[in-house]
Each structure stands twice: as structure tokens, then as C-alpha cells.
Amino acid sequence: MSALSNIILVGIGILLTVTSLWYGQNHHLLPASAANSAPLFDSLFNSTLTIATGIFLIVQGVLIYTAIRYRKRRGDWGDGDPNHGNVLLEIVWTAIPAVIILWLGLSSLDVYQAINGGVGMGGHTHSGMAASEMTMAMEEPDHGAADSGYAYTPVVVPGKEVGKPELVVQVQGMQYAWVFTYPESGLVAGELHLPLNKRVRLEMTALDVNHAFWVPQFRLKQDVIPGRETYLEFVPSQLGEYPIICAELCGPYHGVMAGQLFVETPEAFERWQQEQILATRPDDSTLALAPQSESAFARAQQQRLGIPADIHQALQQGSQFSG
């Protein structure tokens, strides 16, 4: 092979690498992330996409190159080169994918365990216990909850988080709505409000058919199944309003089964909870009548129920309801 073609090959290799790396970081394929574990997902996704882009470019490049370089020339009805194998080449293209797969498998395992936070994200309590024992065994010194941004460091599960969610919410899926129960306050709501940076555990079940709880900004999804309880644990890390999407076919109106999730400061979350409880004092359990998303509606409801405008101060003393 001539020096020139070597230089061209190296050039192509560099171009390929740079393109793949660039695309892996600039794909704009994902919504903003809003949970502690979402950056882990994004980082793994970006790396995988980088490799996938590289393989894609190599295969398509070779296809286009052969289509041009080895096209049949006019009048040439002969056969091509009768070469039918090359052991070294075959070993190379078996080994390289094997190594990539091994890397991806191990990284996925790391990220999965880190997203889990040591608690089984799956269904049965048995699996949850097994997983947390497994993670306990490999637990490392506390690096702090914020240190979760990089996918390829060994799993770091801050000890205080393992199995100790700061808020538990019971989720019920039904055709075609989500209902959220806050067991500590007995509050029942049609929308999910969560405090920022607190570990949340959702205990989910379905009343009729399978549903799936999905918040794209959290990169988390879990089927919600009648007759069994499934779990999801995460730490919301960005204030805002996010869609809760049902991702498992649940009937004709599956597409419109959407809920809303509000990540709020702990103070605002507390305030919201108190508002809801105050709104329907006579009952033990209350239904959220004042969705924050429709503030005009909320104001009307508040007026109708005679809630004073300075409710927030009133709530400071109203903490007895939170028990």
C-alpha cells in the first residue's frame, strides 16, 4: 500500500472518529433531564450512540465505496476476485464487536445499579431485597449524592439513600388516569407533586389492565400491573412540570392517559400538600381539586371553598394536618 493511501486511510479514520464523537454529544435526541439518575442514562446513551455512529459510518461508507469502486465496468462480464475468506480478518471482526459488547454490557450494568440506587426497580419485593444486598456488598465510601454524573466510575451508592426513601407515594393506574396517594398525609391527588432533591419511592399497582409509568425527563419507566406491586425510586433534580405518560397499551384512550408531575421546592411541596388537605377538610382523604397547572381554575376553586388568599401564612400553623 502506498504512503498516500495510508495517509488517506488515517485521515478517514480521524474524520470518522471526530464525526462520531461530535454526533454522540450533539444529537439533540433527548428531552432535558430532570432526575439525579438521568445524566447517567444520558452519558451511557451518548457513548453508545458514538460507537453506533462509528459503525454506521463504516458500514455505509464501505457499501458506497464498493458500489462505486467495484461496479461492473461497461463490457466487462467477467468475475471478481475469487477470494473467499481471511481468517485474520474474521477474527478481528469477531473480536472487536465482542469487546464493544462486553464494555457496553458492563457499563449498562453499572448504570443500571446506580439508577436503581440499590433498590430493585422491578416488581417483587424478593428481587428488591436481593438487589439491595448485592449493592450493599459492593458499597463504596460515600462520595455524596451529587457525584452521580459519570457512568463509568464504579457504582457509588450513597449509604443514606439505600432503602430509605424520604417520600413514599402510592400510585394507582386505571383506564385512563393516574391517582396518587400520599400515605403520610392521606392525601389523594390526580397529579403528582414531588419535592426537589428528595429520594422518592413510588409503589405502584393497576386497577384494571397493564399500564406503564413513564417520565421521559427522568429516563425512567416501570410497568404498572394489576395484582402485583411494582416500584420506582428516583431523586427529582430539576424544578418544573413534566408529563407522566402511560407507555403500555391500556385501551382505546391509551394515548390520552397522561398525568402531570410537578417538582417543587420542599417548601412549595409542603404548601401544596396543606392546601389540598385544607381544601376538603371534612374528609379524611382528600382529592386534589386545585390543579396548579390551571391557576384560574384553582383560584375559582379556592374562592368557592372560602380559602383565604393568605393561605400560606395560615399553613404555617396548620401543620397538625400533615400527620
Place this chain on the structure above:
Amino acid sequence: MTQLYENPNLASASSASSLVKIELLSEPWWRFFTFSTDHKVIGIQYLVTTFFFYLVGGALATAVRAELATPEADFLGFERYNGAFTVHATIMIFLWIVPALVGGFGNYLVPLMIGARDMAFPKLNAVAFWMIPPTGILLLVSLLTEAPAAGWTSYPPLSLISGKLGEELWILSILLGGTSSILAAVNFFVTILKMRMPGMKLEDMPLFCWAMLATSVLTLIATPVLAGALILLSFDLLAGTAFFNPTGGGDPVVYQHMFWFYSHPAVYIMILPVFGMISEILPVHARKPIFAYKAIAYSSLAICFLGLIVWAHHMFTSGTPDWMRVFFMIATMAIAVPTGIKVFSWLATLWGGKIRFTSAMLFGMGFVSMFVVGGLSGIILASVPLDIHVHDTYFVVAHLHYVLFGGSVFGIYAGLYHWFPKMTGRMLNEFWGRVHFVLTFVGFNICFLPMHKLGLMGMPRRVAQYDPQFADLNWISSVGAFILAISTLPFLFNAIYSWLAGPKAGDNPWEALSLEWTTTSPPPHQNFYGDPILLTGPYDYGTHSKETLDYFASQLKTLRELALMDTEAPHS
């Protein structure tokens, strides 16, 4: 090759200079509507029947995309939309890709490629085919009465409460189709192992036969489990039992395991025969031996084995225990290795060839190009943490269409263009073949590429109405679907016209070397005149001079004439 020279008839024949004119028995058209036991008739019966269902499934897909062109559910409406995509998927899988590949190409090609007169069990073969029309009729009836609306996966409890009649018709239809599939698989398994012509070892077989062997094993192991699941589902539906119904203590997740125990291998049932066809088509039109024959052959078996132990990767969000998720993730990723071996071997087959850009080759190379995209998104789906985000979204829809349309359907088209001359004795029009390819390739990518982003951004699958933020990409995708719908027309008219009045193909229009090209087009009832003769290996491109091959061809012709004289002698 040696067999030819040793043939005693040749010595006498070569001296006889005046040769009889071969008169092909033109068999009547209506034999395609009979209980024929000829594997070639059955193969064409399968291909034509399944192509009809492909058009029905395609019409449903077009309706689905028309619904999704705008965010509101304003075209089909909510209920009919679910029926449409359920029947679309069921038709495309059980009445198009599986029977077209296994029943159609498998039947037509396997006996010819291994030098057999027919399949091992010809009557069983016909029985298997004649189960396909009722399978389709049941499904179409359901469409007219009460369409099944629980998706082609038909997960309980939804499938138990969304209409008894439609669901039961769906179950019966799949049971029938599955039985047909099992019967066909038994036949292929025995035929490939026991009916090869004398002297042909397994490793002398064309790679398509290897692929069919692996496919048959998968079908035989996996399909009975689906049948079991559907029978239990039927009991839940009709008799009120509670195998999967949680209100009576049943477990809906068990159904998912049983369903995917078949339906993941089904993906390989739908792609392995295509791998085999591509391994046949690329060498012929690139004029090169297949690269790494053994690696391709044994990677089919590796895919077959691994394909059986990856089913729960469809259930990473179903409350599946951690150890199971990890096991199925690793097993799934491992499939990338044998699949990669195939793809790289195909590229190496093209490298250094003299590529003839026939329509078959365009679809063949289009297959490699598109299948790789599906393979790469498959790697993303295999990773548990990545799958948790994209599971049940449009990303999956994009992935499965890159594999099953960009893969299987492109492969079927490649096969149709390649073997149409053998099957009908006539050539397809190459110009319209190219138009067909360009429309299909462009329409396909416009339709399915945007879906990757839709899924990642947050659009779930199987929804009639969606968030307006996804309107633009969906509109583009629908435009692609309409182009795809139109793209079938050039093929349809080309095929009908060419079958009736296309130019005569001759025995071997592509100058191919595998055994099916040594007989006439179409081949006679018993496939070969006299005994089939292996003159060359199936992939010996570039190793024989043109003169040698011409000589072989003329000798074959002589032998055929001799055989014809032998058969005519008793009559006269």
C-alpha cells in the same frame, strides 16, 4: 464436476449432433388453485397469497399513518385505530413475512438447492399451505366484525376485556398459522437433513439451506409455547378461568414470558431466511464467492441458539427480577457478534467484485444498509438502563421496522427480483425494478428514521392521539408512509405484466452457480431432468473460465435432452 465426465450417456450423446428441441410442458395456470404437492407450486402459492396479505397489511399501515399525520384522533378514531395497528402487525408477521420467507422461498428453493425432487412430506406441505388462507380469512373477518384491539402482543388483562369475538378470532387465526408454521418446519428439517443429493454434505449446501435449518429448529422449539399461551388465553377469555387474569389470581406476566418465548425467536424466523437469501444473492451479482462460508453458516446456528434465550428483553420494565434483566441483557448483546460476522462477511463479499446493479442487487445492498441501522438501535434496546427509557416508544417502532421492513421486506424483494425468472421463466423489467427500489428506499427512510427521535423525546407507541409537540416529525413520517404505499405499485404491475409477457429468462439469466440455475426456468415437475449434477460449488465465482462454464451448460443441456428422450421413449 467429475460426475459429469463419468456420465455414460454423455459419450454417446456428444456424437449425436442433431438434438431434439426441448418442449417445456407448460403447466396450466389453475394448478395454483389446487391441492398440489409440488413444492414449487406450493412455494408460489405461498408467495402470491402472502403478497395479497402484504397489500392488506400495507393498507392498514397507511390508515394508521394517516391517523398519525395530525395529533388529534380524527381519521380512524380511538377504537378503530387500535384495531388497525393490531391487525396490521398480525398480518405483516403471521401472514406475510413468516409464510412468505419460510413457506414461499423456503419451499421453492430448498429442494432445488439441495437437488431433491420435492420436500420430504409433500402432502404435509400442501396441508401447511392450505392453512394459510383460513388464517387470513379469520383475521379479515375480525376486521369486519370486531377487530382485536390489544396489539399483536395481546397482553392480558387488556386482551380479556377488549372484545371477546375479535380476540377469539385473532387467537384462532394465530393458532392456525402457528400450526402451519410447525408443519412446514418439520418438513424443512427432515428435507435438509435427509433429502440432499448424493455427495452433498452439509457444508456443501448453499447458505440459504443453513438458514432454513436454523429457522426450522427455532420454529419447532418456540411455536408450541405460543400455541400453549394462546390456548390458555382462550380459556381465560371464554371459560372465565384465571391463568393470566389477576382478578382470579392469575398472573399476566406469565403470559408475557410465554408470548415472547415464541415471539422473540419469531424475529429470527423472520430474518434468518433473509440472511440466507442475501448470502445467495450478493455473490451472484457481485461475481465473487461468498466471504467466510463457514462463519456465515455457523453464525446462523449461533443466532438460533442465542435467539432462544433472550425473550425477556421485551420485558425489562415488566417487573422482571434484576438477575433476569442482567442475564437477558448480556445474552441479547451477544447476538450482535454472530450478526456482525454476517454483515462484515457480506461487505467483504462485495469488496473486489464486479457488481452488477440489478434490482435484486439494489435491494440486497439496501438490505445490508438498512438492517445495520436496525441492528445498532437493537444494541441500544438491549441495554437495560437504555431500554427502560425507550421501551414501548416510537424508538422501538423505528427499530422493529428497520429490522422487519428494512431487513426482511427488502430481503424478500431482493429474493423476488432474483428468483422471479426461475419461478416464472420470465424476466422482470429492470427499469421499473429500479424505480421500485428508489421509491421504497426513500419512502422507508422518510417514514421510519424520524421515529427514533420521536421515541427518545417521549412519544409512546400505540397511541391514536399524541402531544402536539411531535406533530412535525409525525407528518414527515406519514409522508414517507404514503411514498411507501405508492412504491408497491411499480412492483405489482411489473410482476403481473412480466409474468404474462416478460422476456423469456432462459435457464440462468444471472450466470449463477447454485443448483437451482442448472435446470430449466421454470423447472419441471421433478425439478431436474435426470439426476441433478453438481458442476461447481454454489459460490465458485472467479474460479472457472467462461469457456468452462459454457461447456458445463451445454453438457447439461445435452443430458437434459437425453433424459427427455428416455421419458418419451415408453410412450412412443
